[in-house]
Amino acid sequence: MKPLESIIKKEDGTKIKFQTYIWSEFRDNRVKWTQSVEKCLPGKRKYTSAEKGIDYTEDDLRNERLKFAEALKKSI
Numbered sequence: 001m002k003p004l005e006s007i008i009k010k011e012d013g014t015k016i017k018f019q020t021y022i023w024s025e026f027r028d029n030r031v032k033w034t035q036s037v038e039k040c041l042p043g044k045r046k047y048t049s050a051e052k053g054i055d056y057t058e059d060d061l062r063n064e065r066l067k068f069a070e071a072l073k074k075s076i
Contacts, residue, residue, distance in 0.1 A: 003036075004071070006064055008056075013042030016056050018064040022072075031072070037061070 003019040010016065017040065022033045038047040039055045050056055 004068065006067065008060065014055070015040040015047075016050060016060065017047055018061075020064075020068050033068070035061075035065070035068075 003021045005020075006018045008016045008018075017038045019036045019038070020033055021035070022031060024031050037050045037052070037056055039050040040047045052058075052061075
């Protein structure tokens, strides 16, 4: 399944990409998900792993999770 993607462009031109993967299992009715965060340096195309606290803050991550939760509620 394709992940939901959100890209934040920082003031210095660095792009931070949040990818949220969703899946569910037939045995339990809960939706499970995981999130990865990558960065792309200014003027480049390749994304690499991001370091929490350096490339993105806890607030960035919390905001993306809130956006994802709202989108999930609307889709159900």
